[in-house]
Amino acid sequence: MTYIARICDNASNWQYPTRTATESKDSFHSMHGYGHEEWLFRFEWQISGWQYGFIQGVNKGGENRINRGDRVADVVLYTHSAAGRRYVARIRHLEFLDSAQAAAALEHYKKRGWYDRMLKEIENIGGDRSGLGNDDWASQVLNVRFRPDDLEWYSHDVFAKPGSTVSRNNRYQLVKITDTSELPSTATARRSVRKGQVTPPVQDSYFTSGGPGRECSPEHWMLVTALHERLLEEFPEGLISFEENFVDVMVTTPTQKILYEVKSDYSTRRVLRQAIGQLLEYAYYWDQPDMNQVKLVAVGRTELSTEDERYLRYLKTQLKLPLEYRQIKLPSEA
CATH class of the missing domain: 3.40.1350 (Trna Endonuclease; Chain: A, domain 1)
Incomplete structure (x- = not known):
């Protein structure tokens, strides 16, 4: 099953909030200065080879989807940039977290100091940190996980064509794609690659005591x-x-x-x-x-x-x- 999902625009390749997105006045981003998905590709923050993050489309109706048995899907991400609706990436085998998984993953984030760093980075851009994990907006700070090898990037010049599903969709929700032929090819399709980042990796981690270097999700x-x-x-x-x-x-x-x-x-x-x-x-x-x-x-x-x-x-x-x-x-x- 393949979906498209909108994520807020970001100038750091979705590693930390940059307050560069243009959103409607009543949106979470406009009111708080950031979106929950702005750490989605913070690749030094991994747990046992899994990348955890947040996608707003999964937040809306996520538990109902999981209760129906929908636990994994291919998701194509796009953003509303100044130049138009730009394709960002395709994540294959993206897993949707239930509430127990989300809570356990967040606890690991807190143990490692990553959650505190998220709060600090919100403050760095003058954002309102009270919105992070607020049930009125999103009860889960993390709601998806994926293997980095399943991430395929689009070139920065790939925009939605008029009449396509992406060009017609304005809301932050998962939209099922029945005809995947309308989706453009990614620049890194089916190759094991990792996108570069603009911040140096942080060498902090949390390991179990069972053996040297053994880390578990x-x-x-x-x-x-x-x-x-x-x-x-x-x-x-x-x-x-x-x-x-x-x-x-x-x-x-x-x-x-x-x-x-x-x-x-x-x-x-x-x-x-x-x-x-x-x-x-x-x-x-x-x-x-x-x-x-x-x-x-x-x-x-x-x-x-x-x-x-x-x-x-x-x-x-x-x-x-x-x-x-x-x-x-x-x-x-x-």
Whole structure:
């Protein structure tokens, strides 16, 4: 599913507020001097490889959309610049956060000092910081997340053509595009690139104590907690450990060792891609255990597709790998 969404104009490539947008007098931006989306591409602010941010179109009706099962989509962003309605970027596999995810992500922002920096940057432009996270405007400071590799930029000279959906839309809302052929091609389509930024990266971070350099998103720990509750029921006599030799979760019984690698991506294909390599290394790089005594389990949020099942079955039957997949939903998805 593909949507378009308007974001306020910004002169810093959406890394911090610049007060350069021209908005109507009754808009949030005009009243407070900034928009919530002005930190959307602050790339040094990532949690376990995920970029969190805010899009006003998701704010409007977001919970209803999530309750209907709409959790991920491709979104094309555009802005009203002085030169016209300009395409900004396309984000593939953009995930919509529910209230629990949004609150957990904001808590990480606060722990790292990023939220305080946002408030300071609002003050730097003479803005009114009381609007940030105000329920009257937007109850969530963060409402989306995406992988930076899924971000595709438009050239700065790509503007909406007369008659297009973007040229007709004035409101900050998600608008579904049924004919994607009207959307122009991005300058960085399907290439793994990162847009440069005008501010130096800030080398501050918040790490878990499980291992050196190991950083996890809020969704990751929600899934680990939910998995732990299931494992306690399934293996009442087993030893359950976390982050032992960097394995997310490991269950040890007298006859078997089960390694679980948890990934919070909404795509099961991505979960398998990321988890399998780690599981193989954790299980076999240092040791060569009996294959019958080891089970490797990739854990994700969604069901396997037909293609996913065929791929996993091939790895198990042809390569004789003791691989399995397990779905564990976030508490809000259960």
